[in-house]
Amino acid sequence: MSGLVDAVAPVTRRVRAYFAPVNRAAGVPAIFDAAQMGSFELDVPTAPWVDLGWCSGFARKCATKVAPLRTGAPAVVQTQVRTELEATVSLEFESWGKLQMALAAGSQQMNLLVTAAGAAANGSGGTAAAPVPLVAGSTAASLNVGTASGSFNVGDLVVVDVDYAGQVGFVGSGVSAAYVASATAVNGDVNYVRRVSLNVARVIAIASGALQLGTPLLAGAPAAGMQVSKLVGFVDREGGGWFQEWSALFVLEGEQGDRVIYHYPRLQAMQGSAESMVALAAPLERVRLAGAFRALPVKDANDGETVVCFRSYLPGAMRAV
Amino acid sequence: MQNAKDTFYTTLRDRLAAVNPARTIVVRGVTRPAVLVEENELPSDAVPVDAFRLRWVGLKADPNGAQPLVTMSCEIRYATDGNSGNGGMDRGRLLAGMDAELASAVSEHPRSAVKMSYSAAPPVAMGTNVFWGDVAFSAAATTGERLERVATVEVFCYQEAGEL
Numbered sequence A: 001m002s003g004l005v006d007a008v009a010p011v012t013r014r015v016r017a018y019f020a021p022v023n024r025a026a027g028v029p030a031i032f033d034a035a036q037m038g039s040f041e042l043d044v045p046t047a048p049w050v051d052l053g054w055c056s057g058f059a060r061k062c063a064t065k066v067a068p069l070r071t072g073a074p075a076v077v078q079t080q081v082r083t084e085l086e087a088t089v090s091l092e093f094e095s096w097g098k099l100q101m102a103l104a105a106g107s108q109q110m111n112l113l114v115t116a117a118g119a120a121a122n123g124s125g126g127t128a129a130a131p132v133p134l135v136a137g138s139t140a141a142s143l144n145v146g147t148a149s150g151s152f153n154v155g156d157l158v159v160v161d162v163d164y165a166g167q168v169g170f171v172g173s174g175v176s177a178a179y180v181a182s183a184t185a186v187n188g189d190v191n192y193v194r195r196v197s198l199n200v201a202r203v204i205a206i207a208s209g210a211l212q213l214g215t216p217l218l219a220g221a222p223a224a225g226m227q228v229s230k231l232v233g234f235v236d237r238e239g240g241g242w243f244q245e246w247s248a249l250f251v252l253e254g255e256q257g258d259r260v261i262y263h264y265p266r267l268q269a270m271q272g273s274a275e276s277m278v279a280l281a282a283p284l285e286r287v288r289l290a291g292a293f294r295a296l297p298v299k300d301a302n303d304g305e306t307v308v309c310f311r312s313y314l315p316g317a318m319r320a321v
Numbered sequence B: 001m002q003n004a005k006d007t008f009y010t011t012l013r014d015r016l017a018a019v020n021p022a023r024t025i026v027v028r029g030v031t032r033p034a035v036l037v038e039e040n041e042l043p044s045d046a047v048p049v050d051a052f053r054l055r056w057v058g059l060k061a062d063p064n065g066a067q068p069l070v071t072m073s074c075e076i077r078y079a080t081d082g083n084s085g086n087g088g089m090d091r092g093r094l095l096a097g098m099d100a101e102l103a104s105a106v107s108e109h110p111r112s113a114v115k116m117s118y119s120a121a122p123p124v125a126m127g128t129n130v131f132w133g134d135v136a137f138s139a140a141a142t143t144g145e146r147l148e149r150v151a152t153v154e155v156f157c158y159q160e161a162g163e164l
Helices: A098-104 A148-153 A192-196 B003-020 B091-107
Strands: A015-021 A050-062 A065-071 A076-082 A087-093 A109-113 A143-145 A158-159 A168-169 A177-180 A200-207 A208-211 A227-236 A245-253 A259-269 A274-281 A284-295 A310-314 B026-027 B032-033 B033-037 B050-063 B068-082 B112-117 B123-139 B139-142 B146-158
Touching: A015 A310, A050 A098, A050 A284, A065 A259, A065 B003, A087 A098, A087 A259, A098 A109, A098 A227, A098 A284, A109 A192, A143 A284, A200 B123, A245 A310, B003 B032, B003 B033, B003 B091, B003 B112, B003 B123, B033 B123, B068 B091, B091 B123, B091 B146
Parallel strands: B033 B050
Antiparallel strands: A015 A050, A015 A245, A050 A087, A065 A076, A087 A284, A109 A227, A143 A208, A158 A200, A158 A227, A168 A177, A200 A208, A245 A259, A259 A284, A259 A310, A274 A284, B026 B032, B050 B068, B068 B146, B112 B123, B123 B146, B139 B146
16 A cells, blocks of 8 residues: 555445344343454454344434523523433334344334134234244254154244243343233233244254254254244234334445444334335335334443443544544 | 556456356457456457447546545446357347346445556555446447447546546
8 A cells, every 4th residue: 555545534335234132131232342343344243243234214313402501691601511312313224024123113023923723813913833842952053843843844934932931021032022011911822932032033944853044043042941933924013012122233334444333332213113115116116114213321331421322433544534 | 547447447357257257358369358448459440249348438526525536437338249059039138148247246345446556567556445336227229130238337536646
């Protein structure tokens, strides 16, 4: 390289989104350290970050209010104070999937479990068919179901999680997917955790009693007692009292080797499920999942300041700063 | 600007050669990937078929900023008569194949390349990247049995200090 190069404004074409689960029970978000991980390869994010793909219409708004503090007569601005700390983010996902739908959903995002024969119809899916137990030897990418493998087909969608057994509080392995107030509220449904769980994958091969998954399970190797249910798709609802919460990362890759990273340790959906229709060629329209989120605060361990977003800039090589 | 033009050409040539190594052309007795820059070749009215011909057309420069941002339009022309063994009846398929090769090469990640100066051997890497937008395809034109298309790509670069 010839030497130091003048700095220019970053030029980017798209935004890449990532998320990581927040430990809801402990109230601990995932922290991204741009000093250590900022230059990660976009296709292979460091754990616990999970790729959500490209998104468009990315817009972040600072709603923090700065007000003047006046004293004297006549009143003169002596200083300024922050009266509210707030930030919002909105975007549209370029792809649909369980994770994208879960983030964009205003409340619980549920799995449409295959129903039991004769189950009564229900908006978010009727009574589910009996789950299939796992046998020893399962991993995050391979589910050992033994002789039950004959009841599965390549291409099936499956969810892997524990039975609901009266637990209250946050449920869902890997990611808190819902909050159960009481067993009564969920009718003691043994499949309720699998109904809301984000621990889903698609079966891409079946061999020797094991279901090979297209992507590893978010929660890693299945724990003892987990079972497998088939599902046909996903459903979210307008309404519901649960707030999803995520740690999120948005990366703008500059064409000059520079990079801008927005890290929101805590984001909650601030609107119900929504879509935008983008005209392709009449009458065709592309349907994009639309999400709008409000950032919640964390304490910066360096100085104890309350913040809602970290914006990092990583200049390109040999760029003047 | 010449460095950016050369860099875009070599990048596109290498990518197209990787997408379809069998697409070659003989120029002045040398077999090479079927990508050439018209202004770098001997003037000729002959249209080489089954090859990509780059023609630099528009030029804009935005002087604002620490480095001027230069935008150049590159027309990529290609044509096919079809395969004589098939009586030219496969010309549509062959043109579609070239469309796909070009789209693949231009949209391959990353859509940028370190700007190189080819005025010395070996080439010298410069301080900025050349980057480009999406490829825009015009309608296919028919001349006799020949099918032709012009695709356009906007190529961007920063004019570095001291660079001609």
